[in-house]
Amino acid sequence: MSRENKALSRRSFLRLAGLAVGGAVLAACAPQIIKETVVVEKQVEKEVTKVVKETVQVEKQVEVTKVVEKKVEVTKVVEKQGPKEVRIARCGWLESEMPFDLAIATYNNLPERKDDNVQIILDPAGKGATDPVLAQMMAAGEKIPWNAHACFTPFLDTMAGISLETIQPFDPFLETSHYGDAAKRVKADMIGSVKEDNSYQGKLITIPTNVDVVCFMYRKDYLESVGANPPATMDEVLAIAKDVQKKLEKDKVFGFAPTPAVTWRYPAALHQAYSPADKLFTQDGLLNILDEGWLAAMEITKKFIDAGTVPQGWETWGYPENWKQGKVAMALNQHSMGTWGGMIWGYDKLAMMPTPPGSSAIQKSGTMFWATSIPLFKAAPYPQETTDFLVWLVDPDNEMWNRGAFKAGKMVGLKTPYTKYIDPNDVTQNWALGVLPLLEAATPPPPTKWYITEHTKIVPKMVEFLKGTKSATQAMQEAWDDIQAEIAKDKK
Amino acid sequence: MTQAVEERSAFRTFIARVREARHEKWGDLTGYLFVAPLVLMWLVFGGYPYIRGILITLQDYRVYERPTWSFLNSYVGLQNFKELFQDKYILQGLKAAICLYLSWFPVSLVFSLGTAVLLNRVRTKWLASTYRVLMTLAWVIPVAAAYPMWQQIYEPNFGYLNYFLRDVIKITQNPPSWGSDALTYWISFGIAAIWKGYGYYMLLFLIGLYNIPKELYEAAELDGANGWQQFWHIELPGIRNIMLLFLVTNVGFLSEGTVQMMVFGQGPGLIGKTAALYAWEQAFTGAMRLGYGSAINLFLGIGNLILVTLVFKFFRSEKA
Numbered sequence: 001m002s003r004e005n006k007a008l009s010r011r012s013f014l015r016l017a018g019l020a021v022g023g024a025v026l027a028a029c030a031p032q033i034i035k036e037t038v039v040v041e042k043q044v045e046k047e048v049t050k051v052v053k054e055t056v057q058v059e060k061q062v063e064v065t066k067v068v069e070k071k072v073e074v075t076k077v078v079e080k081q082g083p084k085e086v087r088i089a090r091c092g093w094l095e096s097e098m099p100f101d102l103a104i105a106t107y108n109n110l111p112e113r114k115d116d117n118v119q120i121i122l123d124p125a126g127k128g129a130t131d132p133v134l135a136q137m138m139a140a141g142e143k144i145p146w147n148a149h150a151c152f153t154p155f156l157d158t159m160a161g162i163s164l165e166t167i168q169p170f171d172p173f174l175e176t177s178h179y180g181d182a183a184k185r186v187k188a189d190m191i192g193s194v195k196e197d198n199s200y201q202g203k204l205i206t207i208p209t210n211v212d213v214v215c216f217m218y219r220k221d222y223l224e225s226v227g228a229n230p231p232a233t234m235d236e237v238l239a240i241a242k243d244v245q246k247k248l249e250k251d252k253v254f255g256f257a258p259t260p261a262v263t264w265r266y267p268a269a270l271h272q273a274y275s276p277a278d279k280l281f282t283q284d285g286l287l288n289i290l291d292e293g294w295l296a297a298m299e300i301t302k303k304f305i306d307a308g309t310v311p312q313g314w315e316t317w318g319y320p321e322n323w324k325q326g327k328v329a330m331a332l333n334q335h336s337m338g339t340w341g342g343m344i345w346g347y348d349k350l351a352m353m354p355t356p357p358g359s360s361a362i363q364k365s366g367t368m369f370w371a372t373s374i375p376l377f378k379a380a381p382y383p384q385e386t387t388d389f390l391v392w393l394v395d396p397d398n399e400m401w402n403r404g405a406f407k408a409g410k411m412v413g414l415k416t417p418y419t420k421y422i423d424p425n426d427v428t429q430n431w432a433l434g435v436l437p438l439l440e441a442a443t444p445p446p447p448t449k450w451y452i453t454e455h456t457k458i459v460p461k462m463v464e465f466l467k468g469t470k471s472a473t474q475a476m477q478e479a480w481d482d483i484q485a486e487i488a489k490d491k492k
Numbered sequence: 493m494t495q496a497v498e499e500r501s502a503f504r505t506f507i508a509r510v511r512e513a514r515h516e517k518w519g520d521l522t523g524y525l526f527v528a529p530l531v532l533m534w535l536v537f538g539g540y541p542y543i544r545g546i547l548i549t550l551q552d553y554r555v556y557e558r559p560t561w562s563f564l565n566s567y568v569g570l571q572n573f574k575e576l577f578q579d580k581y582i583l584q585g586l587k588a589a590i591c592l593y594l595s596w597f598p599v600s601l602v603f604s605l606g607t608a609v610l611l612n613r614v615r616t617k618w619l620a621s622t623y624r625v626l627m628t629l630a631w632v633i634p635v636a637a638a639y640p641m642w643q644q645i646y647e648p649n650f651g652y653l654n655y656f657l658r659d660v661i662k663i664t665q666n667p668p669s670w671g672s673d674a675l676t677y678w679i680s681f682g683i684a685a686i687w688k689g690y691g692y693y694m695l696l697f698l699i700g701l702y703n704i705p706k707e708l709y710e711a712a713e714l715d716g717a718n719g720w721q722q723f724w725h726i727e728l729p730g731i732r733n734i735m736l737l738f739l740v741t742n743v744g745f746l747s748e749g750t751v752q753m754m755v756f757g758q759g760p761g762l763i764g765k766t767a768a769l770y771a772w773e774q775a776f777t778g779a780m781r782l783g784y785g786s787a788i789n790l791f792l793g794i795g796n797l798i799l800v801t802l803v804f805k806f807f808r809s810e811k812a
Binding site: 011014015018019022132135136139160163164165252254261311312313314315316317319321322325327449450452453456459460463464486487489490 | 522525526528529554555556557558561643644647648649650669671672673757759760761762763765773776777778779780781782784
């Protein structure tokens with residue numbers, strides 16, 4: 001045979017190359033091998049646990065020595081698997097507001113981590129508990145790499161998580177936690193309203209990392225400039241707003257800033273200045289927007305707008321920038337807005353208190369609050385390790401985390417840190433002592449899946465009323481009908 | 493014996509003809525092997541979602557309720573489509589989509605084309621490069637950063653724009669609320685959207701203009717054509733394909749607005765809620781009716797397809 005005959009023609013080469021590529025693609029598509037590997041890994045881990053338990057008996061029984069030898073062998077196999085990567089789906093804003101990175105770095109380097117090989121990882125590619133894709137992955141029996149989700153608002157998300165069957169209670173894992181004492185403290189020390197917000201059917205379904213409470217906030221120096229005391233009623237708020245604005249006209253300071261288009265931060269909270277807790281929600285857990293108190297809250301809001309004491313932009317997001325710039329004398333918003341303002345223009349000028357009652361029937365207003373919590377995924381590969389980390393994180397004894405939360409202007413969901421870490425004379429922290437009673441007395445919103453639907457139907461009608469094109473009753477009746485129409489679709 | 497040989501020969505000829513015919517019809521089978529991975533990828537990541545998406549429109553698929561995930565359990569025929577024709581929010585959403593489109597498209601077309609024509613006439617190379625970079629800077633800024641930045645500019649009380657109008661040039665003491673006012677909301681969004689996208693479109697047109705042979709300009713100059721005539725008779729026909737690309741990729745406005753409205757805000761009374769955003773809400777909030785949300789999106793997609801077809805037809809008829 002000549003040398004030329006031995007050489008591959010271009011066509012033959014391409015054919016062979018095509019076959020090779022095709023073969024490689026087919027080989028890469030074979031899933032069975034991976035599944036088998038996973039099973040082996042699980043078996044090894046189980047064996048370790050079993051052996052460790054038996055080792056306790058070794059001191060008394062010489063016969064079991066062989067088992068100890070086996071343990072050594074198995075441990076080597078585990079070491080080859082690398083660290084236990086306990087992945088928690090990341091939440092960008094929470095990570096930027098709370099000292100999560102520092103907490104995780106601290107936890108991963110604790111002495112006991114050398115033994116258990118656990119590494120907590122915040123995974124930016126992680127799925128949330130309300131993500132349908134996660135639910136479908138679980139339903140299909142796929143292996144889930146994530147254990148929890150760091151950005152869960154119980155009152156908005158719990159029903160979704162329950163319906164999608166993506167989350168499970170923490171209770172059994174708290175019982176067996178590596179940090180047993182801390183787990184007991186977490187359960188016992190959780191503020192009642194927060195516990196209720198984070199529970200479902202009596203079981204702790206999420207662990208709160210921080211809490212936001214809607215409250216009335218004002219600039220002490222502005223109110224002092226007109227000789228006003230802290231307002232005792234909403235009518236007084238209106239009167240002071242007019243006075244302050246007149247007095248500080250040159251500085252372009254507005255009297256009062258409502259955010260009627262942001263349901264949880266304003267209308268739902270102001271409602272509590274006019275109605276008692278039993279009138280706030282319907283039996284179905286919906287916002288009781290046809291209640292007289294809700295309508296009265298709308299009417300007073302319109303008075304502020306009509307009086308010109310409100311910054312422009314109330315139809316949408318509202319005034320956060322103006323508050324932080326010190327251009328608003330009084331506001332009703334989540335407490336973090338107050339503290340962020342305090343960080344900019346000085347905590348000594350900040351005061352936060354319950355919303356002044358709007359009705360004589362109300363002695364002390366309640367308020368809205370929401371926890372930012374972490375749920376445990378049903379198919380979590382490391383549920384115990386995840387629970388251990390969360391217990392360690394929010395434990396009242398964790399000074400770094402709790403002090404960090406207060407420094408960030410946030411509230412925590414456990415009671416002891418308020419007495420343990422806050423200096424009553426330090427204005428950068430003592431605001432939390434004023435907000436705490438509000439949180440303790442707050443009514444948790446009942447679990448329902450309709451909050452976002454309510455919000456999207458209420459807001460356009462609210463704006464129409466405040467623009468003067470509809471009465472409060474008509475606007476809310478229309479919103480109510482729209483909400484009911486959506487709910488009716490669900491019942492079909 | 494001879495007959496048997498002849499029969500074998502005839503059979504071979506027949507087989508050869510069959511192979512030849514098959515080769516003519518199907519080509520070299522090896523080629524299929526080469527395209528197989530791509531076709532496979534498309535079938536998995538392109539074809540399957542299309543088909544599944546269409547099937548979901550025929551279901552009362554609710555994300556919350558696992559039993560409805562099965563096609564047979566929740567098949568409702570064309571019920572979702574019947575419902576969308578009676579849904580008042582669809583019409584409102586389509587109006588919003590039209591407003592959104594008109595707020596940026598016409599100006600963006602004129603502005604980006606005009607800038608490209610001017611830039612094409614810059615003869616100094618480094619200067620042209622500098623302009624190109626400057627013009628495309630806005631395009632490379634992520635949407636999540638760009639629109640909130642515009643919200644800062646539009647902030648009605650102390651935003652840069654109103655500060656400029658009220659305190660610097662002092663033309664009004666009551667400047668508009670921009671994104672919070674129904675009258676100025678779409679203008680506000682339009683300016684931000686034009687700023688964000690025109691650099692890309694300008695670059696697209698510029699590539700087309702750079703591909704026009706210089707001889708055409710020289711011949712036109714010899715014939716005494718002025719700038720406008722050069723634009724009208726050389727440049728505009730020269731970038732015909734780019735123009736087609738621009739129109740085809742942008743004419744499907746019916747399903748626009750999900751990301752933009754989420755980031756920029758839906759305006760006072762949520763007037764910026766487009767039909768696509770409403771479909772998203774139906775699919776992923778409240779009862780999480782993915783079937784209905786998909787039906788709305790399919791409806792919008794078919795509308796877009798008609799618009800794209802019209803654009804193609806227009807350009808073809810012009811060519812004819």
